[in-house]
Amino acid sequence: MKINRKYRITLLFLFGSVASTVAHPFYVSICQLNFNRETSSVEISLKIFADDLGAGLEKAGHRNLYLGESKEDPKTDSYLFEYLKSKLRFKINGQPVSYQFVGKELDDAVVWTYLEIQHVNDLKSVEAECSVLVEVYDTQSNIIQVEKDKEIKNLLLNKQTTTGSIAF
Numbered sequence: 231m232k233i234n235r236k237y238r239i240t241l242l243f244l245f246g247s248v249a250s251t252v253a254h255p256f257y258v259s260i261c262q263l264n265f266n267r268e269t270s271s272v273e274i275s276l277k278i279f280a281d282d283l284g285a286g287l288e289k290a291g292h293r294n295l296y297l298g299e300s301k302e303d304p305k306t307d308s309y310l311f312e313y314l315k316s317k318l319r320f321k322i323n324g325q326p327v328s329y330q331f332v333g334k335e336l337d338d339a340v341v342w343t344y345l346e347i348q349h350v351n352d353l354k355s356v357e358a359e360c361s362v363l364v365e366v367y368d369t370q371s372n373i374i375q376v377e378k379d380k381e382i383k384n385l386l387l388n389k390q391t392t393t394g395s396i397a398f
Contacts, residue, residue: 256371257371261277261358263374265379270348271349272353276314276318277341278362280298282366289365317361330348331344355396356396357393358374359393368389371388372386374387383398
């Protein structure tokens with residue numbers, strides 16, 4: 231499903247405005263893919279509410295991670311990467327690709343996770359499969375935003391529709 235500009239702006243505004251609150255009325259992640267022609271890579275930034283991500287990791291069997299705290303479990307990054315590999319997949323130009331974990335950071339109540347797909351010389355299409363947190367929240371929405379040469383295209387995925395594709 232494609233997201234029209236007005237709806238996308240509203241979702242981004244809502245996502246940003248509740249980022250500082252502990253409880254929020256909706257469940258959403260935003261996954262941005264940026265094609266970097268200079269490095270022949272696709273840089274991925276995934277934004278998820280920290281409490282939601284904690285619930286997803288707990289459901290996957292990882293308890294007491296203390297995400298973002300000084301006593302954070304030293305294996306949290308590897309648990310997060312394993313969770314994402316099971317919930318977030320891509321095909322670039324019709325071919326399945328793998329990504330590397332670059333890192334994560336907390337910004338207020340949001341976790342930014344950074345990933346990278348290397349050896350992408352051109353970006354003609356992206357197929358995304360995203361089931362992040364749908365096992366936790368029935369109303370989870372996952373926005374996939376792909377940028378190539380300043381052109382941006384979007385997908386809205388959820389529990390019922392976990393795959394979609396974009397062509398340039």
